[in-house]
Amino acid sequence: MRPNTTTARVRNATARRPQRLAAAALAALLAVAPGCTDMYDQPRFEPYEATTLFSDGASSRTLVLGTVPREDVRGLPAVEDRELLLTGLKDGVAAQEPPFAVDRAVLERGKQRYGIYCTPCHGQLGDGRGVIVQRGFTPPPKYTEPRLVDAPLGHFFQVISNGHGAMYSFAARVAPQDRWAIAAYIRALQLSQNAKASELPPEDQSKLQEAVK
Template identity: 70%
Template sequence: MRSNTLAARAWFASDRWSRWLAAGVVLAAFSGCQDMYDQPRYEPFEASTFFEDGASSRPLVAGTVPRTDPRNLPDVPDRNLLLTGLKDGLPSRSAPFPVDQAVLERGQGRYRIYCAPCHGEVGDGKGIIVQRGFTPPPSYHDDRLREAPLGHFFQVISEGHGAMYSFAARIAPQDRWAVASYIRALQLSQNAKVSDLPPEDQGQLQEASK
């Protein structure tokens, strides 16, 4: 009996020592992370006596191409409209370039990647993220948004709104216009009337309904 008691005490002591050792290792790891977080470093554009020009930030290497290279932007008459969504100080009612099938297909692709998870495939605000508890965005088919100018959607994509953050760093300006144009196409598709269709399409519907 006594030997069993001594064995139990020895096990408890060794187990307690293991717990203390594990706790020490964890604390040491956290202290190391804290040192990395607070390590001496220069903040952006902070002054420095190390370099002759007194600045810690170094000049760009000759020939460096910026991430938002203006040479990748389309050639449009109104560059300000392309980048801001504004025409005469107000959200523009049209895109700064012609919207054709290729633009709409590009907008559809970008929309499905960046917008559909929240806004839904048809723009009703019931995307998969919303179905899992995220704050639902307004439906594009509300009267307020159906009447909103195209530039409004461009600006929201660029600047964010409410729970939605800015996508300016993710979606190029011309693609933001493509997405905005596709949103308008979604609005038309979900609220279309037979009378809005060309005569040949109306004829096909009538034939299909017989």
């Protein structure tokens, strides 16, 4: 008596299923294994790995005797008070003035750096409504808050340097002179949003009157 054809096919398919799964798993493994291996085994020395390149057999090089790293002096402006430039402090407290004169070029630089690093959270106007905040991130304070309007310029330098609250440090991303430029631009933002028309120079008052006509 012949076995049922449909039953035989089902049995054969069931018997082959583990083999097919194993083959598919092996193919997937072979597809990704070379990439993972190449990424992991890169031409580099692991910490404390031995090498024959140096006479002491160590791959890590020691610093020159007496070396004490303090700061990266490359690109820093020449100023009288380097401590103020690098810390934002004057006589141990947040400084009221920057370590160099603020002119239009400094404000333009501050505006450009602010646009790159600060606007995502603080917004173009410093109102704390940047694009990240609009998507649910913790809103920062407005620069027009009285405590920030009264804050010394060194306060903003230190916040950029050290971070504060949900904001992380930008010291590794923004050079000290650019932190001061950003701080100066923040002050300009504060002044612009609280300025009175009567306080403007006569020529600017004229331009303003022409613009509102």
